Amino acid sequence: MxxxxxxxKTMGPAKVDVPSPKDFLKKHSKEKILPxxxxxxxxxxxxxxxxxxxxxxxxxxxxxxNFINTNAADVIxxxxxxxxxxxxxxxxxxxxxxETSGLLPKYINKKDYGITPEYICKxxxxxxxxxxxxxxxxQENLKKAAxxxxxxxxxxxxxxxxxxxxxxVHKEFQSLSVFIDSIPKKIRKQRLEEEMKQLEHDISVxxxxxxxxxxxx
Numbered sequence: 001m002x003x004x005x006x007x008x009k010t011m012g013p014a015k016v017d018v019p020s021p022k023d024f025l026k027k028h029s030k031e032k033i034l035p036x037x038x039x040x041x042x043x044x045x046x047x048x049x050x051x052x053x054x055x056x057x058x059x060x061x062x063x064x065x066n067f068i069n070t071n072a073a074d075v076i077x078x079x080x081x082x083x084x085x086x087x088x089x090x091x092x093x094x095x096x097x098x099e100t101s102g103l104l105p106k107y108i109n110k111k112d113y114g115i116t117p118e119y120i121c122k123x124x125x126x127x128x129x130x131x132x133x134x135x136x137x138x139q140e141n142l143k144k145a146a147x148x149x150x151x152x153x154x155x156x157x158x159x160x161x162x163x164x165x166x167x168x169v170h171k172e173f174q175s176l177s178v179f180i181d182s183i184p185k186k187i188r189k190q191r192l193e194e195e196m197k198q199l200e201h202d203i204s205v206x207x208x209x210x211x212x213x214x215x216x217x
Contacts, residue, residue: 138213150212159206166199 085098098104107113142149150158173192180186206212 135211142213148214150214155206155210155212159203162199162203162206166196166203169195169199 085104086095087098087101087103088095099106138149169192173189173196176189176192177185180189
């Protein structure tokens with residue numbers, strides 16, 4: 001390996017093979033070779049030729065149809081067109097479409113109005129089933145880990161206590177001086193802000209989760 005590395009320390013190998021004088025560049029040797037010619041087969045038919053200047057169109061053809069009587073009969077026998085419902089919201093007479101305005105009770109007249117869609121019922125059933133499975137799983141773990149579930153009354157009491165503590169801390173925070181120019185005042189303000197933030201987090205957790213378990217020490 002050292003022998004091969006030492007041989008390549010210069011710019012490439014020390015000895016380069018000299019090309020043979022017979023392999024010189026010949027004329028037109030690098031030109032691209034085109035494929036052989038093929039006969040063109042037209043798939044689409046040709047367009048009609050352009051008429052000559054001496055050609056004249058056929059003229060003098062008349063129809064015996066009475067367009068006045070025909071149009072009158074169509075109007076008499078036809079069904080009258082109903083006017084489009086509109087509404088005017090300004091005294092200047094600005095007209096707008098009534099159907100797309102939301103003023104017509106269009107959706108409450110539907111057959112399925114007020115009925116819960118099937119996908120929501122199915123999703124509620126899936127959520128209920130998942131909650132039951134989770135409760136069964138928790139009940140099994142309660143026996144093993146001796147966990148206690150907070151009742152609704154206890155949860156509400158804890159929630160009200162947290163809110164009361166937040167109000168007290170907030171009242172104390174509001175009583176701070178406007179100018180905080182000393183280190184103890186800054187420390188006190190920072191402590192009150194942290195307590196309020198922690199209480200707000202605890203309140204949001206208690207309100208979000210209806211079922212809460214605590215571990216018995």
